[in-house]
Amino acid sequence: MQITIPLATLVARFEQYISFNTQSNESSTSCPSTSGQLSLAQYLVQELQELGLTDVRRDANGYIMATLPANGCPVAPAVGFIAHMDTSPDMAGGPVHARIVDNYDGGDIVLNATQNIILSPTAFPELLDYQGQAIMVTDGTTLLGADDKAGLAAIVSALEYLLQHPELKHGKLRIGFTPDEEIGRGADHFDVAAFGADWAYTIDGDAVGGLEYENFNAASATVTCHGRNVHPGAAKGKMLNAITLATELQNLLPPSEVPEHTEGYEGFYHVHSITGTVEQSVLQVLVRDHNRQQFEAKKAFLQTITDLMNSKYGPDTVSLDLKDSYYNMGEIIKNNYHIVELAQAAMQSVGIKPHIKPIRGGTDGARLSFMGLPCPNIFSGGLNFHGKYEYLPLRSLQKATATIVALAIMAGTK
Numbered sequence: 001m002q003i004t005i006p007l008a009t010l011v012a013r014f015e016q017y018i019s020f021n022t023q024s025n026e027s028s029t030s031c032p033s034t035s036g037q038l039s040l041a042q043y044l045v046q047e048l049q050e051l052g053l054t055d056v057r058r059d060a061n062g063y064i065m066a067t068l069p070a071n072g073c074p075v076a077p078a079v080g081f082i083a084h085m086d087t088s089p090d091m092a093g094g095p096v097h098a099r100i101v102d103n104y105d106g107g108d109i110v111l112n113a114t115q116n117i118i119l120s121p122t123a124f125p126e127l128l129d130y131q132g133q134a135i136m137v138t139d140g141t142t143l144l145g146a147d148d149k150a151g152l153a154a155i156v157s158a159l160e161y162l163l164q165h166p167e168l169k170h171g172k173l174r175i176g177f178t179p180d181e182e183i184g185r186g187a188d189h190f191d192v193a194a195f196g197a198d199w200a201y202t203i204d205g206d207a208v209g210g211l212e213y214e215n216f217n218a219a220s221a222t223v224t225c226h227g228r229n230v231h232p233g234a235a236k237g238k239m240l241n242a243i244t245l246a247t248e249l250q251n252l253l254p255p256s257e258v259p260e261h262t263e264g265y266e267g268f269y270h271v272h273s274i275t276g277t278v279e280q281s282v283l284q285v286l287v288r289d290h291n292r293q294q295f296e297a298k299k300a301f302l303q304t305i306t307d308l309m310n311s312k313y314g315p316d317t318v319s320l321d322l323k324d325s326y327y328n329m330g331e332i333i334k335n336n337y338h339i340v341e342l343a344q345a346a347m348q349s350v351g352i353k354p355h356i357k358p359i360r361g362g363t364d365g366a367r368l369s370f371m372g373l374p375c376p377n378i379f380s381g382g383l384n385f386h387g388k389y390e391y392l393p394l395r396s397l398q399k400a401t402a403t404i405v406a407l408a409i410m411a412g413t414k
Helices: 007-018 034-049 123-131 146-163 240-252 292-313 330-336 338-348 364-370 394-411
Strands: 052-056 064-068 079-084 100-101 111-112 115-121 135-137 174-180 199-205 210-212 217-224 268-276 280-289 316-325 375-379
Touching: 007 146, 007 210, 007 394, 034 146, 034 174, 064 146, 079 146, 079 364, 079 394, 111 135, 111 375, 111 394, 135 375, 146 174, 146 199, 146 394, 199 210, 199 338, 199 364, 199 394, 210 338, 217 292, 240 280, 240 394, 280 292, 292 316, 316 364, 330 338, 330 364, 338 394, 375 394
Parallel strands: 079 174, 079 199, 199 375
Antiparallel strands: 052 064, 064 174, 100 135, 111 115, 210 375, 217 280, 217 316, 268 280
């Protein structure tokens, strides 16, 4: 299938989107969590209306939905495409100073000479896959925002292409843009019934060919260690140091089951924060596993070591607050596997080799799948998300856009 997406228009659209600072904020209780997301949402609503989409709506929480009506395939299933508007709170979200490295030569890319920030294939060997291509990077002071503004740009550009080529027949397409995905709230107020799609795809993956329908089962734990503080000069037999308790508890976790020693389907415990004093220390722990039984076993082990600490130091010395975050959408999608096969076929039709792999994380699609909207994840083209070394090979963004167009056409034949 020959689908030629004009690169200049695609790049200009992406650059417009990253001009909005949409970094989400976990400490905010509003939805969306930051005003920049509403600013981008307002821009997107106007753009979608000007392109000619129908039912373009933004609700009070910043969620956008829109329709590209069926074109010659009235009985085809309704298919959705979803992307998120926010960027990660892990790195400054703007102002983004982006530039394009033309014809990348395989060497180091100096992002910021003053601060000695270098994007190097020594640290990121997958860079070498893009030799000879144009790559967009930042100046190293912010992330780029390809996660997920590349997804936004690919979806909108695919819609534009279909509108400009009415000879390409397709069924009803539904578009959903969400806020606050990066802080785990992207599906909180998503109205699946109003969306009205039979299934959907999040365009929120990374390298070309990525197709994901399995993700971690996820839980978050807050472990609080309660100490007893007395003057250190008179502490013998009296002091109970909560910092020491926190360290001891962390050391009880399996040392091989951490992010830096796991890959693929292997789960982990991730202590991502320890704060506190002698009187009280708090560990924030992520629990992850693709296998539901192993996931439950990991959570049970956290309770076991909590009980062990309490038996050693006294009741209520350590408390555990454990909450599930999301589950493996593979449980749902395995019963709707044709939508994965359709995505594979669409990629192959535009010359892309599909690469199915498990997500070592989660997407809006994970929660949406359990809300009644089966929703695998497709690549958007960017790499090194959430940090200053993020980059976007422009040919990959073109291919993501072409994949969406092919999916829309092929779904229209079902």
